[in-house]
Amino acid sequence: MLRRKGFTLVEIMIVVAIIGLLAAIAIPNFIKARQTAEKQACIANLKQIQGAIQVWALDGNKAGTDTPATSDLTPNYVKSWPKCKGTAYAVAADVDTDPVCPNSVADHTL
Numbered sequence: 001m002l003r004r005k006g007f008t009l010v011e012i013m014i015v016v017a018i019i020g021l022l023a024a025i026a027i028p029n030f031i032k033a034r035q036t037a038e039k040q041a042c043i044a045n046l047k048q049i050q051g052a053i054q055v056w057a058l059d060g061n062k063a064g065t066d067t068p069a070t071s072d073l074t075p076n077y078v079k080s081w082p083k084c085k086g087t088a089y090a091v092a093a094d095v096d097t098d099p100v101c102p103n104s105v106a107d108h109t110l
Contacts (some may be wrong), residue, residue, distance in 0.1 A: 004067035028065065038085065042101050042108035045082035049089055049099045057095045062097040082107065 052073045057066065070091055074081055081088055087102040101108035 039108055042084045042103075043110065045084065045089065046099050046101065046108065046110050048078060048082065049073075049092075053095055053099070055094060062095060065094050067091065067094050 053068055056068050056073055056077055057064075058061070062068075068091055070081055073091070084101050084103055085091070089099055089102055092099045098110050
């Protein structure tokens, strides 16, 4: 009798089923991790902008009602203006107002 080396169809199907099961478990976790990372990055950007506005106000002896322009903050206080999912942040209405995420559907808040 001759013995042929190789895998049977059943063995290959079992391996494919296991890989499919692992992918079904892993992919939703990767999506959730990505969303959490985007939210944390956005919150970090909001803190950076808020800090830059506060330092700008302290350096220039500005009142709480003064409003900085983006050009006032870059490049002296923020090296480059941050973005959330490709949309640039708007400068807050005044020094005392917290910056807001440009993507209104996201729950990215300070």
